[in-house]
Amino acid sequence: GNSVTQMEGPVTLSEEAFLTINCTYTATGYPSLFWYVQYPGEGLQLLLKATKADDKGSNKGFEATYRKETTSFHLEKGSVQVSDSAVYFCALTFSGGFKTIFGAGTRLFVKA
Amino acid sequence: SAVISQKPSRDICQRGTSLTIQCQVDSQVTMMFWYRQQPGQSLTLIATANQGSEATYESGFVIDKFPISRPNLTFSTLTVSNMSPEDSSIYLCSVENWAGDSYNEQFFGPGTRLTVL
Numbered sequence: 001g002n003s004v005t006q007m008e009g010p011v012t013l014s015e016e017a018f019l020t021i022n023c024t025y026t027a028t029g030y031p032s033l034f035w036y037v038q039y040p041g042e043g044l045q046l047l048l049k050a051t052k053a054d055d056k057g058s059n060k061g062f063e064a065t066y067r068k069e070t071t072s073f074h075l076e077k078g079s080v081q082v083s084d085s086a087v088y089f090c091a092l093t094f095s096g097g098f099k100t101i102f103g104a105g106t107r108l109f110v111k112a
Numbered sequence: 113s114a115v116i117s118q119k120p121s122r123d124i125c126q127r128g129t130s131l132t133i134q135c136q137v138d139s140q141v142t143m144m145f146w147y148r149q150q151p152g153q154s155l156t157l158i159a160t161a162n163q164g165s166e167a168t169y170e171s172g173f174v175i176d177k178f179p180i181s182r183p184n185l186t187f188s189t190l191t192v193s194n195m196s197p198e199d200s201s202i203y204l205c206s207v208e209n210w211a212g213d214s215y216n217e218q219f220f221g222p223g224t225r226l227t228v229l
Contacts, residue, residue: 034217043116043204043220044155051216089154093216099145100208100218104154 002027006090006103013080014111021075021106023064023090031092033057033066033073038087038105047075047088080110114139114207116221124227125195132191133224135205140185145218146178149202158203161188195228202226 007022025033032051036044048057053068062077073090090103115138125131135144143162147155158178159167167180181189192199205221 032216036218036220043222044206044218045220046217049217099157099160102155 002031002092002101004090004092004101004103006088006106009087009105009107010109011106012109012111015082016079017110019075019077019080019084019108021088021090021108023073023075023103025071025073025090025092027071027092027094029094030068031094033064034091034093034100035062035064035073035075036089036091036102038089040086044089080108082110082112084108085110114141114209114219116205116207116219118203118205118221118224120224121222122225122227124229126229127196129195130191130193131195131226132189133203133205133226135188135190135221137186137207141207142185143208144182144188145206145208146180146188146190147204147206149204149223151201155204158190192226195226197228200226200228 003026005024034049035047037047038044048059050057050066053066056065064073064075087105087107089105091100093100117136119134145160146158149155157170158173159169161167161180161182163182163185177193179191202223202225204223206218208218209216
């Protein structure tokens with residue numbers, strides 16, 4: 001079946017540290033991959049996406065590259081800020097109205 | 113993009129009662145989705161609601177417990193019926209962005225935080 005596995009949290013970093021949140025997937029085809037972010041008390045919002053192999057999604061200093069050979073879509077940021085504290089969800093979907101499958105989420109705490 | 117609002121934003125309810133959550137989108141959309149997010153958990157899809165047809169429920173969710181209405185292309189409601197403390201969750205409405213020939217990312221409402229005593 002199709003699934004998404006993320007590294008467990010919480011992840012606690014100091015401001016300006018480097019961030020990696022691992023995400024791997026299992027899929028029977030070639031999905032689109034997403035990272036969503038959920039700030040405290042809010043709904044989810046799209047952070048970045050990649051729709052085919054070797055695509056790199058980027059937004060707000062975050063990046064993730066679609067790696068078909070390792071079935072991964074790791075999220076990275078070179079220098080985190082306190083305002084990046086949130087829960088991050090990796091997700092996949094297929095075209096044609098297929099439902100989106102979410103990972104368990106990784107909570108990030110950034111300390112000043 | 114789509115802007116989604118939900119009402120109520122939060123509620124505290126008594127066991128055995130029902131709550132109806134409203135979801136309003138600022139544009140016409142074909143499919144709307146209802147998710148549950150239990151404390152500290154990921155999202156679980158409850159059902160997909162298409163305008164003009166019965167909602168499609170995921171395994172473990174039934175219409176009697178979570179009736180859904182979809183009267184038009186911009187609005188949907190989810191009712192949580194005969195509530196118990198186990199129904200305490202955040203309930204999220206979402207829609208998919210139609211990008212040419214395929215569906216793409218999802219847009220989410222702010223959620224309804226439900227506490228059942």
